[in-house]
Amino acid sequence: SHNLESIDTTSMTHKLLLEVCMAAKYEGNSIDTHYPQHQRTNEDSPSQICTMLARSFADIGDIVRGKDLFYGNSKEKEKRDELETNLKTIFGKIHEKLKDKEGAETRYGSDTTNYYQLREDWWYANRATVWEAITCDVHGSDYFRQTCGDKETTATRVKDKCRCKDENGKKPGSNADQVPTYFDYVPQYLRWFEEWAEDFCRKKKKKLEKLEQQCRDYKQNLYCSGNGYDCTKTIYKKGKLVIGEHCTNCSVWCRLYES
Structure with a gap:
């Protein structure tokens, strides 16, 4: 604007x-x-x-x-x-x-x-x-899904400049190509929600991957709870709580994930 x-x-x-x-x-x-x-x-x-x-x-x-x-x-x-x-x-x-x-x-x-x-x-x-x-x-970029063509079953992806290829013998660059998006006919609040959800899921995925690295490493026998306890030695029902030597990082990352 x-x-x-x-x-x-x-x-x-x-x-x-x-x-x-x-x-x-x-x-x-x-x-x-x-x-x-x-x-x-x-x-x-x-x-x-x-x-x-x-x-x-x-x-x-x-x-x-x-x-x-x-x-x-x-x-x-x-x-x-x-x-x-x-x-x-x-x-x-x-x-x-x-x-x-x-x-x-x-x-x-x-x-x-x-x-x-x-x-x-x-x-x-x-x-x-x-x-x-x-x-x-813009050059050489794909749109996120197949939108070029008149039929959904035969639609293809854009291959250059985020524009559909000419399908009717018209000269490339003549503005005869199909616009590969109808986002402009999707209500704005739904576009915002989709963008927010995508960003949320991407960040959540990264944090979960970090949690797995800090809390679960079977090769090193690392099996920690979110409170920093060693799950292989802790027995909650008997009140036996064993803080893991390498579980502190897991506790820290769990707090960050929860926040």
Whole structure:
């Protein structure tokens, strides 16, 4: 939303797509720049670069359509409110130009405040171009599942620039390729939940692996409880509690895991 926040409502009506694409390209470059560090520290994460781009693409779509739920702190909220006001003004001007078009009154006439239907149609018409912009500088990356093609049974993965291969004899790069994601039509709160759950499970897996290393090592006869007791010698029912010589680390990591 970096570029979107600077939209000038007095002259940007015809340049809206350009500004949205500039924002998408800026966001794509930012993700691509920081991605190598993410990949090094999160090799087991299913969210590789195409998925991360798809999430940002969907966020841009929500902003354009007036569906964005994120406001952040008071300063960020002020910027988002200003952006939403500017977008309403721009789509109001587009709405005004469309009022004499056949069918426009029926489709858009009832909404003269937020222009939700007009914004939805604008996004649908331009989403492929925005995807091209956000993936402009990306090369050789897979999307997380098969989404290219008209049928689920024959769908394939993207192989380059997070875009689907041309299937109809059209020239590559002509923007005729299918956008490989529909994240922009998944409710934002569900996308957030999925992202949170993925991050939670990834961190939990790493902590569990560390726990196993510190508490269970059968080659070294290490079998510790979370309280630091040696499970091979401790008999709880008889009140026999034996602190393991090498079980202190297990106790520490268990406390960290619980917190």
